[in-house]
Amino acid sequence: xxxxxxxPSSLSASVGDRVIITCRASQTINSELHxxxxxxxxAPSLLIFDTYSLQxxxxxxxxxxxxxxxxxxxxxxxxxxxxxxYYCQQTYSTPQTFGQxxxxxxx
Amino acid sequence: xxxxxxxxxxxxxxxxxVKVSCNDSGGTFNYYTFNWVRQAPGxxxxxxxxxxxxxxxxxxxxxxxxRLTITADKSTATVHMEMRSLKSEDTAVYFCARDIxxxxxxxxxxxxxxxxxxxx
Numbered sequence: 001x002x003x004x005x006x007x008p009s010s011l012s013a014s015v016g017d018r019v020i021i022t023c024r025a026s027q028t029i030n031s032e033l034h035x036x037x038x039x040x041x042x043a044p045s046l047l048i049f050d051t052y053s054l055q056x057x058x059x060x061x062x063x064x065x066x067x068x069x070x071x072x073x074x075x076x077x078x079x080x081x082x083x084x085x086y087y088c089q090q091t092y093s094t095p096q097t098f099g100q101x102x103x104x105x106x107x
Numbered sequence: 108x109x110x111x112x113x114x115x116x117x118x119x120x121x122x123x124x125v126k127v128s129c130n131d132s133g134g135t136f137n138y139y140t141f142n143w144v145r146q147a148p149g150x151x152x153x154x155x156x157x158x159x160x161x162x163x164x165x166x167x168x169x170x171x172x173x174r175l176t177i178t179a180d181k182s183t184a185t186v187h188m189e190m191r192s193l194k195s196e197d198t199a200v201y202f203c204a205r206d207i208x209x210x211x212x213x214x215x216x217x218x219x220x221x222x223x224x225x226x227x
Contacts, residue, residue, distance in 0.1 A: 001169075034213040036152075043202055043217035044152065050213070087152055091212035095168040096142070098152040 002026050002090055006099035012107040019075040021102045023088035026069075032092040033071045035064055038101075039084045047086075048073065078104070109133035111203055111218035118224045119193050126189040127221045129203035136184040137161040140206050142214060143177060143188045145199040155201075158186060193225045 003026040013019050023033065031051040036044035046055045048064035051071060061076040075082055083106055088099040110132040117125050129141065142157040156167040160179035167175050174191045186203060201221045204214035 032212060036214075038152075043204075043220055044214075045217070046213060046215055049211075055215070089152075089213070094166055096154045096212075098154065101151045 001095055002029060002093055002097050004088055004090055004097050004099040006086075006088055006102050008102060009100065010103040010105060012105050013078050014107045015078055015080055017078045019078050019082075019104060021073045021086055021088075021104075023066075023071045023073070023099050024069055025071075025090055028068045029090040029092035031067065032090055033064075033066065034089045034091065035062075035073045036087045036089065037082075037084045038087065044087060075104075109216050111205065111216050113201075113203060113218040113221045116222040116224070118226065121194055121225055121227055123193055124189060124191045125193060125223050126187055127201050127203075127223070128185050128187050129218050130183065130185045131205065131216075132184075135208070136179075137181060138208050140212075141177075141179070141186040142204050144202045144204055144214075146202070146220075147196070147199040150199075155188070160186075190223075193223075195225050197223065198225045199223060 005024045007022050033051050035048040037047050038044040047058050047062050052064050063074045085101045085103045087101050112130045114128040119125050137160045140157050140159045143155040145153050155171050156177050158165040158177045158179050165177040176189045178187045203218040205216050207215045
């Protein structure tokens with residue numbers, strides 16, 4: 001199974017901050033890396049698919065980058081509605097696997 | 108508007124079975140891949156398995172093989188997830204999620220989640 005390791009596990013930030021979350025795969029996954037946001041009590045929602053592509057309706061302050069085994073999610077200017085938990089996911093091979101999550105909290 | 112609507116919360120005894128359903132309100136049901144993902148309390152997301160109705164074949168994570176069955180009912184556009192021999196560690200919210208068809212593997216649509224509580 002491909003292991004996905006996110007860092008940090010949690011972070012504290014303020015509105016307007018630039019936030020970067022990284023995700024490392026235990027082997028190459030091409031570009032089949034996706035990012036989800038989950039708010040308490042709700043299902044996850046897709047932010048970025050295939051490493052770079054912004055899902056329809058997602059604000060442009062979210063962006064994704066990376067290749068091979070190392071990927072990142074950037075929030076350029078954190079907004080109040082962005083305080084949530086973020087997960088990366090690889091769908092390159094079965095079983096599809098998720099990172100352990102990064103909780104973004106208000107400083 | 109596409110909606111995945113799941114069945115309601117369940118409380119089960121250890122050793123019993125549970126069946127959770129997921130109805131897809133929009134699109135070409137047969138050609139999507141439906142995944143089941145669970146989330147234990149306070150924990151992360153865990154992929155369990157998937158099915159593409161037109162292929163009628165399910166794939167399962169090794170951890171669940173033998174006690175998980177995923178099926179698709181094309182007549183009602185509903186996917187079912189049945190887990191047997193439940194343990195307390197199976198207490199979780201179970202989500203169905205699907206892609207948007209050919210060459211897509213990411214989950215665009217999610218059900219609202221179904222809480223399954225396993226307790227004696």
